[in-house]
Amino acid sequence: MNSVWTLPYWETAFRLFMAAVLGGLIGWERERDAHPAGFRTHILVCLGSALIMLISIYGFSDFIKEENVRADPARLAAQVVSGIGFLGAGTILRHGLTVSGLTTAASLWVVAGIGLAVGAGYMFGAVLTTILALVSLELLNRMERLVVGRRRLAKIVVTVKDEPGKLGELASVLREIGAGIRKVTIDEEDPGDGRIKISFTIRLSEEISTTRIVEEVRRVKGVKGVRTG
Template identity: 70%
Template sequence: MQTVWTLPYWEIAFRLFVAGILGGLIGWEREKNNHPAGFRTHILVSLGSALIMLISIYGFSDFMGQKNVQFDPSRISAQVVSGIGFLGAGTILRHGVSVTGLTTAASLWVVAGIGLAVGTGFMFGAALTTVLVLVSLELLNRLEKILIKKRRLRIIQLIVADDPGKLGELASLIARNGGSIRKVNMDEGEEDDHYLGITFHVRLPEKITLAELCEEIRKVKGVKTVRTE
């Protein structure tokens, strides 16, 4: 039986190289969309998983012939599946009342699986999973944006004075104009502690335009800037 000492170097290098490429493809999609874990993180997770899988399969073959030794190649690799949750949890962030990073955490978990698959030599499954993940992250993301536009869901980004009750005042204004708030994000001002960044995800009725709503918001005392997407 082959061991890590008898496995051809080109085979080891090929598997690690493929793991790095597949993990990097998914990481690049995260990187260009400014998510917490990007290109390098996904490559490292995939490479590490592939290396652990190689060790798990071939690293202990010399001990198989010894008495009372049971060989289980899944024992070490199984720890990757549970251990990657620690890294994924670090990408989940809370901004105000919203939570972000869940998709990035899931992509790290999938990349760990891809690395394990490449380590075992299951190239077809690893490649196909990579393609499906990229389709889910890229194409479905575009489809989601199209559907959001059709539902007249609009994003309004504000820089406002950090005054008590300002969020409630703005939310009431949007409601009075017929808007329905679906999500709110709040960020403390990095350059000026006296201002807050507030992002509203608002569904608008047909009778009111985004420009009209923004004009009403600009009239509120303490509103510094108004931007839309």
């Protein structure tokens, strides 16, 4: 079995180069849309994963010859899979009830897997996974925008008395009208007056007007004001 000292340099260089390229392709898609983890981060994750896999497979081959020594090439790889969660968690941002960065965290996890596959020499799986990841990130994103584009997006800002269950009540009213809620944020206007400001980003069909939305929301008990953003 080859070791890190006997593995041809061109083989090591090729695998690390492929890891940088494949990770960079996914990172480029994230970078273009200004997501938390972009081009460089994805390259580093994929490159580091590939190197760790190379070390895991070939770095300890000399010790296998010793008696009572068991080698497990998957041990270091398993640490990458679990450890990447800490990096992915850093890309997830929470503002009120809005959570963003989940897709970027998932892409980092996939890139780590691609790096491990490249390090193990499983090029077909690494390349195919990269292609499928790019399709899901790019093509499906365009399809979603195309579908959403057929409907109008509107923003409704509601000032309401801070009471338990009020958010759910407003959300129920919007759903009954036929408005799809895309995003919700909550801000406290003044801690002393007991009011909060809830911003709804909603998706409307051509049959529903924002005027009707405002009128229906105003009828909810506790609502102090409604405006379109």
